[in-house]
Structure formats: C-alpha cells, structure tokens
Amino acid sequence: MSRFRFSHEPVDPAPLREELLHPTCGGFASFEGWVRDHNEGQAVTRLEYEAFEQLGLREGEKIIAEACERFGVSRALCVHRLGDLGLREVAVWVGVAAPHRDEAFRACRYIIDEVKHRVPIWKKEHYASGDSGWVNCERCAADAHSHEAHEHAHAHVHD
Amino acid sequence: MSAPLYGLVLAGGRSTRMGSDKAAIRYGDRTQLERAADLLRAVTHETFVSVRPDQVSDPLRARFPQIVDTGDIEGPAAGIHAAQLARPDAAWLVVACDLPYLTAATISHLLAHRDPSRVATAYRSSHDGLPEPLCAVYEPAAGPALQQFLSTGRNCPRKFLINSDTLLLTQPDPETLENVNTPVELALARQRVEPATEKRAIRVQYYALLREQAGRRDESVETAARTPVELFRELSNRHHFTLQPAMLKVAVNAQFQDWTHPLASGDVVVFIPPVAGG
Numbered sequence: 001m002s003r004f005r006f007s008h009e010p011v012d013p014a015p016l017r018e019e020l021l022h023p024t025c026g027g028f029a030s031f032e033g034w035v036r037d038h039n040e041g042q043a044v045t046r047l048e049y050e051a052f053e054q055l056g057l058r059e060g061e062k063i064i065a066e067a068c069e070r071f072g073v074s075r076a077l078c079v080h081r082l083g084d085l086g087l088r089e090v091a092v093w094v095g096v097a098a099p100h101r102d103e104a105f106r107a108c109r110y111i112i113d114e115v116k117h118r119v120p121i122w123k124k125e126h127y128a129s130g131d132s133g134w135v136n137c138e139r140c141a142a143d144a145h146s147h148e149a150h151e152h153a154h155a156h157v158h159d
Numbered sequence: 160m161s162a163p164l165y166g167l168v169l170a171g172g173r174s175t176r177m178g179s180d181k182a183a184i185r186y187g188d189r190t191q192l193e194r195a196a197d198l199l200r201a202v203t204h205e206t207f208v209s210v211r212p213d214q215v216s217d218p219l220r221a222r223f224p225q226i227v228d229t230g231d232i233e234g235p236a237a238g239i240h241a242a243q244l245a246r247p248d249a250a251w252l253v254v255a256c257d258l259p260y261l262t263a264a265t266i267s268h269l270l271a272h273r274d275p276s277r278v279a280t281a282y283r284s285s286h287d288g289l290p291e292p293l294c295a296v297y298e299p300a301a302g303p304a305l306q307q308f309l310s311t312g313r314n315c316p317r318k319f320l321i322n323s324d325t326l327l328l329t330q331p332d333p334e335t336l337e338n339v340n341t342p343v344e345l346a347l348a349r350q351r352v353e354p355a356t357e358k359r360a361i362r363v364q365y366y367a368l369l370r371e372q373a374g375r376r377d378e379s380v381e382t383a384a385r386t387p388v389e390l391f392r393e394l395s396n397r398h399h400f401t402l403q404p405a406m407l408k409v410a411v412n413a414q415f416q417d418w419t420h421p422l423a424s425g426d427v428v429v430f431i432p433p434v435a436g437g
C-alpha cells in the first residue's frame with residue numbers, strides 16, 4: 001500500500017502507528033495536524049479539504065521517498081484527510097519509525113513541511129461570521145491586484 | 160526641412176529572462192529581427208542593426224548593415240549613440256526588435272506626427288505616461304544632447320527623453336509597444352500575432368477556488384491555445400478567474416509542466432491554485 005494516502009473518513013492514528021512498528025526501530029516520531037478554532041483573527045467553525053488526488057498521491061509518495069533517502073529511514077507514512085472536518089479532527093497524520101530518534105524527528109518534519117508546500121491540496125475555512133475562504137488563494141488574488149497596480153505605477157522611477 | 164531618416168533596430172540585448180537570443184525568435188516565417196528591419200526599411204533611407212562587438216559575425220545579424228557599439232556604455236543607449244556618431248546629420252528611427260505587436264500603422268503614425276524641430280518624437284507609455292524610447296525618432300540634435308547626457312554617467316534612454324525636448328504622442332493602440340521578455344509572454348504573443356492554427360480538444364479539470372469561479376468541476380474545450388498559458392487566458396476571460404498564472408502551477412495529464420508546454424488534443428489540464436495542505 002502506498003506510503004502517502006488520502007482519507008475521506010476520519011483518520012485513526014492507532015492502526016497507522018501499528019503499521020510502522022518494527023523490531024529494527026527504536027524510535028518513532030509522529031505529527032498530527034488538527035482543526036483549530038481560529039486563523040488570522042477569524043473564528044473558524046469547520047474546514048473543507050479538497051485534493052487533485054491523482055497528482056497528489058504521486059507527489060506525496062515522492063516526498064516520502066525523498067525523506068527516506070535524505071534521512072536514511074525506511075518506515076514512513078502520511079495520511080491527509082479530505083472532505084468536511086469539524087474542530088479537533090485530525091487533518092493530517094505523519095509517522096516515521098527509525099533505529100534512532102534523531103532521523104525519525106527530522107524525516108517527520110521534512111514530510112509535513114513538504115506536503116504543505118507541494119501536494120495539490122486546498123483548504124477552505126468556514127468562519128463564525130458565516131464567511132468562508134480558500135486559504136492562500138483569496139487574499140493572494142487581492143494582493144496581486146494591488147501589487148500589479150503598484151508595479152505599474154513605479155515601473156521606472158525618474159528624477 | 161527635416162533631416163534624412165535612417166532606421167536602427169536594437170538587437171544587442173542579452174535576453175537574460177528569455178533564456179535564448181530574442182532577435183532569433185520567430186513569429187510565423189520571420190525572426191523578430193527580420194520583422195523589425197522590414198518595418199523600418201519601408202520608411203527609411205537605410206536600416207541598420209545595432210550590435211555589440213561580439214555579435215558582428217553572428218549569422219542572424221551578419222546579413223544586415225550593422226552599427227557596432229563603441230565604448231563602454233551599457234544598454235540600448237549604446238546603440239543609439241553609436242548610430243548618431245556614425246551619421247551625425249541623420250535622424251534615427253529607433254525600434255527595439257522585441258515588439259511583436261508593433262505594426263506599420265504605429266510607425267506611420269509616429270512619422271506623420273514627427274516634429275523635426277524637437278529633439279525627439281516618441282510615444283507615451285500606456286502604463287505610466289512616460290516616453291517609450293525604443294520606438295522613437297531621434298533628430299540630429301539628439302546626438303550632442305545624448306553625448307552630454309552619457310558623459311554625466313547616466314545611460315537610461317527613457318530618462319534622456321524625459322529631460323529633453325521630446326514630443327510625446329498617444330499610441331493609436333495602447334498595447335502596440337508591449338515587449339516580450341519571458342517564455343510565457345512569448346507564448347501569448349504568438350497566439351496573438353500568428354494566424355490561428357487547428358483547434359485542439361482539451362479536457363480541463365477545476366479544483367478549489369477555480370472550481371467555484373468556473374461553476375463546474377470540469378469541461379471540454381475546443382481551443383486554438385497551443386500552451387497552458389494561452390488556455391488559461393482564454394478560460395480566464397470566460398470565467399473571470401481572480402488568480403493570475405504567476406500564482407498557479409499547471410499539470411498536464413497529471414504531471415507538473417511548464418506554462419509553455421505544447422498541448423495536444425486529448426490532454427487533460429489542471430490549473431493548480433496555491434496549495435494549503437496540513
């Protein structure tokens with residue numbers, strides 16, 4: 001089974017940890033991303049995750065392969081939740097087992113950081129105000145507009 | 160009486176952002192350099208190509224009468240200055256080679272409104288209203304004036320025109336002097352200036368904000384777009400996307416690809432908004 005997975009059901013960490021248990025491993029590090037009730041000053045009531053699964057699975061597997069290569073670990077897993085999530089639910093789970101703790105911590109950190117930046121997953125926040133927004137998309141579109149106008153206005157400064 | 164008019168095509172740039180020699184870029188059956196030289200030949204006594212010393216024997220440039228940069232001036236002012244030194248009594252119609260939307264009509268309009276009693280006649284930029292120095296007529300009086308300007312250590316031709324007695328004209332078409340510096344801009348320019356090619360059948364899938372703005376998860380399009388950037392522009396006009404290509408990535412058949420990757424019928428294209436996993 002692939003080491004990077006999407007789940008449309010709630011993520012249960014216990015069986016995932018079981019999968020990684022191995023007699024050669026003396027250390028296990030895991031990271032869980034949870035749904036939090038606030039973001040950037042707004043009260044968040046729930047989240048919606050969506051992914052381009054075909055490409056996402058491939059990119060996620062690539063990240064895990066990179067982590068194994070880079071930190072010399074062989075047992076790593078990442079599961080990302082999709083669909084509607086309430087507060088306190090697990091959005092993402094990363095686990096790494098290794099002979100020693102140091103490489104387990106480092107590989108775990110690498111995987112979560114790269115997944116956030118590279119895997120085509122999108123998050124929509126729903127706010128207590130009734131508003132909602134795609135994280136990293138709505139504001140950056142607005143910023144780009146003002147940035148463009150700004151660039152044109154100052155394309156060339158002459159005395 | 161106005162001074163005889165000579166043409167100068169500036170083709171000495173280093174094309175750093177394009178990653179390949181801009182003068183050699185083809186639109187249809189002509190290189191940009193040939194296209195610009197043809198436009199100038201039609202309206203001048205003689206047209207020259209401005210080159211750096213190391214470009215003299217470049218096959219593309221060797222076919223044209225050349226004016227070689229002298230001294231250690233950087234940028235387009237070097238070419239203009241060299242031309243003025245070569246023919247001090249001439250007026251120079253100077254044009255950059257990387258203006259794919261430049262037409263004979265834009266040149267005629269400039270010449271029809273040229274005022275030989277001024278130092279130069281130029282168009283106003285559609286972006287900031289300042290002079291566009293690389294599609295302009297420099298009268299003989301501009302020679303000594305530019306020499307003086309360069310001697311103070313400055314070399315920006317735009318700044319030279321701002322500080323000179325320049326007649327500024329409004330462009331008949333505001334996009335005519337848009338230049339092309341990157342492969343993405345080039346793909347868009349090709350779509351506009353080359354005749355439409357055969358249509359391709361492309362499947363487009365939408366996610367997240369783009370899905371909401373398009374009002375659908377996917378659609379099939381018959382399009383003349385040759386690259387994802389052209390396709391995005393076409394779809395953006397239709398669906399009013401708020402995201403710009405610079406903020407997106409693109410996947411073709413579930414692989415990340417460049418914005419200028421050639422599209423083929425049957426391809427599945429996904430535009431990827433900024434991601435936010437975790």
